[in-house]
Amino acid sequence: MVFSVIAFAVMNAVVKYLSAFNVYQIVFFRSIGTLVFTLPLILKSKIPVLGTNKKLLLARAIVGVISLTCFFQSLNYLPVGTSVSLRYTSPIFAAILAFFLLKEKIKTIQWFLFLLAFIGVLMIKGFGADVNTIGLLFVLTSAVFQGLVFVLIRKIGSKEHPLVIINYFMATAFVFGGLMSINHWTNPTPSEWVLLLSLGVLGYIGQLYMTKAFQTNETNVVAPLKNLEVIFAIIIGALWFGEIYNLLTLLGVFLILFGLVYNIYIKRKKIKN
Template identity: 65%
Template structure:
């Protein structure tokens, strides 16, 4: 899980570094790098390319592209550590959506922990000098749609391979990003080509090792290590991009992370 968190953190930091490129071009290259892994694996394992639940797979892919694009757009308006922290509110929206779409129940203590996490969001908004309304709207569009992705994957279940789910997502991102970036395409330099193509590699490694972590370890032990990504992102962005985080913003981030880790531990025990 730590390897996964570091891979996702590096991907986010490189996206921030590529601010000179359109978000759609970044989404396009993010997809290429991952498809280079998923397509050969699907063919090698002789998995049905289109899957069995085509409608759900396509909806999950579209919602995933909305989440990814909104997140990348938010990095133009928010410090990368703040954006990553706020996007981690996705499990809250997933739990709420699951109540209506999957008929799951939320325990009273979980509601309290969700409210505590939201208090962290309010602290960040109230005391964060770099927080603007557009950035906040974009990151919550990303978080809500990411929460819906969790629910859709749960709905798909084990009837389709994870490779097929990821492949639908990345093919949709490739088409969307490619079409949207035609009008404002920027030719990368040699180093930029390398960084752009690495986005998909980091994304794939992050997905792969996160899956392996949940397959080999108890959820209550493994899941909290997801939040290493927040710590690593804040630490690196402070030195790399010289981003400043006030004590109140760091307090808000800490409240979000602690409340969501507590919810994960509580839910896994239940």
């Protein structure tokens, strides 16, 4: 999961740099770059392209595309900091959904730790003065569906190869992003082509390791680790965009790390007992 969040943090930085492009075009390039990796690997390994549980695979793909699209749409109405902060409620939604759908037990202290980590995220990213209602609905919808993605991957488990799961998601995003970007296409420069295509490479790495993480452990252990992406984003923001972070931000980082580490300790202790 750590490898996953590093890849996604770098990918998000590239998306921020390419903010002049329409969101559908970003989704399209995000998918096509990953498909270049997944399809040849699936064919080479002679893995069934369609998998075994087609309904769950397709559901995970559709839910993932909805989440991704809603998140990008929210950026049209809200500041980036607000959108990113609110989307990081997805581990909380994942834990709640896993509690009802997968019957995964959650201790009271874990709920408190989830809340603590989320408060840390809010302290780092902060909220804008005005929160647009439409944008708020978009980003919260994205967070809920992102939480459902975590649960569906856990539900699929090790029955499907990670490449098949990723391929379903990217193929769906490719079709959707391609169709929607027809009327919103912007011709990239040579350097922008490289950056746009790199989104797929970084996304592939992030998606592969995230899928492996959820296939090998409980949702409420793995999902909160997604918050580490905020910390890596801070480092990249400081080095790449020259962003400056204050003591409040550092306190938020501490709360996230404390919430995540202690939650993992509780779960590991429970497993040993």
